[in-house]
Amino acid sequence: MLEAHELRKSYGRSPALDGFGLTVAAGEIAGLIGHNGAGKTTFVEIVTGLTRPDSGSVTVAGVDALRRPRAARRLFGVAPQETALYAAATVRDQLRLHGALAGLRRRALHRAVARTAEELRLTGCLDTRAGLLSGGQRRRTQAATALMGDPPLLLLDEPTAGADPETRDALLAAVRARAAAGAAVLYTTHYLPELTDLDATLAVARAGRVIARGTRAELLRGLPGELRLVLDPAGAPLPAGTPARSYEGVLRVPARDPAAELARLLAAGCRPASVDVRRPGLDDLYRSLAAKETTRAA
Numbered sequence: 288m289l290e291a292h293e294l295r296k297s298y299g300r301s302p303a304l305d306g307f308g309l310t311v312a313a314g315e316i317a318g319l320i321g322h323n324g325a326g327k328t329t330f331v332e333i334v335t336g337l338t339r340p341d342s343g344s345v346t347v348a349g350v351d352a353l354r355r356p357r358a359a360r361r362l363f364g365v366a367p368q369e370t371a372l373y374a375a376a377t378v379r380d381q382l383r384l385h386g387a388l389a390g391l392r393r394r395a396l397h398r399a400v401a402r403t404a405e406e407l408r409l410t411g412c413l414d415t416r417a418g419l420l421s422g423g424q425r426r427r428t429q430a431a432t433a434l435m436g437d438p439p440l441l442l443l444d445e446p447t448a449g450a451d452p453e454t455r456d457a458l459l460a461a462v463r464a465r466a467a468a469g470a471a472v473l474y475t476t477h478y479l480p481e482l483t484d485l486d487a488t489l490a491v492a493r494a495g496r497v498i499a500r501g502t503r504a505e506l507l508r509g510l511p512g513e514l515r516l517v518l519d520p521a522g523a524p525l526p527a528g529t530p531a532r533s534y535e536g537v538l539r540v541p542a543r544d545p546a547a548e549l550a551r552l553l554a555a556g557c558r559p560a561s562v563d564v565r566r567p568g569l570d571d572l573y574r575s576l577a578a579k580e581t582t583r584a585a
């Protein structure tokens with residue numbers, strides 16, 4: 288549904304995108320992750336026609352988004368990182384406008400406004416002007432405008448940044464429903480748990496390129512998790528050579544197989560007063576990919 292190849296874009300001498308490539312299939316939610324400045328927003332802006340790349344290609348459902356931006360525009364809904372709503376217009380008006388732009392008329396438009404407002408828990412503020420909405424309501428309204436007209440591609444750039452749990456839950460449920468109905472979703476975030484909730488595949492951007500692409504299981508496989516323990520002083524101390532760090536009285540022991548590591552510590556006579564297992568997260572993934580790149584470059 289979305290295919291981008293070899294995108295390059297520089298601002299002055301600094302490349303924002305440096306051979307960026309990404310494909311997202313219909314029905315797939317692809318989580319685009321990466322440190323600040325990795326090029327995620329630049330990529331979204333290129334797909335939406337806000338920024339022109341220096342070279343490369345982008346197609347949406349086979350339509351060349353760089354040569355035919357107007358035709359491509361009908362195929363996606365976008366929720367940009369900065370909310371962009373008309374302050375004086377009501378939530379209903381914003382949704383009607385985006386529905387009309389997506390080709391909906393009369394009853395179909397009316398139904399889509401009601402359905403999308405309900406999905407994003409906006410029914411109670413349909414007649415409120417955007418300028419008077421809370422931050423969470425504004426985020427939900429922005430996301431709702433992207434969903435109007437059921438576009439085959441959704442581009443959501445950090446849609447839950449700063450959102451309260453109610454906003455996040457509503458948004459994630461709406462995104463899941465649209466993907467289940469066949470939409471391709473590009474979802475930019477800094478929160479791995481959201482991508483787990485969405486059952487998303489991952490694309491990791493770094494320095495203007497996608498350096499890893501796959502399912503969470505594929506990308507996180509083999510990364511160490513961590514055992515976090517408070518030891519009972521009546522038991523044995525950690526065996527010599529255990530690579531632990533102590534933080535506010537809690538010992539942190541990196542472990543590829545936390546259950547096996549815990550069994551080893553128990554066998555050595557340690558008596559944990561509390562145990563917590565931390566699974567590998569985004570930081571662990573970024574660290575391991577950075578280490579692989581350094582090894583490759585050496």
Ligand SMILES: Nc1ncnc2c1ncn2[C@@H]1O[C@H](COP(=O)(O)OP(=O)(O)OP(=O)(O)O)[C@@H](O)[C@H]1O
Nearest residue numbers: 298301302303321322323324325326327328329330
């Ligand atoms: N309009 C611009 N003018 C100059 N440099 C820019 C412009 N837009 C982006 N950049 C630069 O391009 C690089 C990529 O920025 P981009 O916003 O795409 O990153 P990002 O991955 O979305 O970051 P974040 O996670 O902070 O949103 C950065 O170095 C940024 O400073």
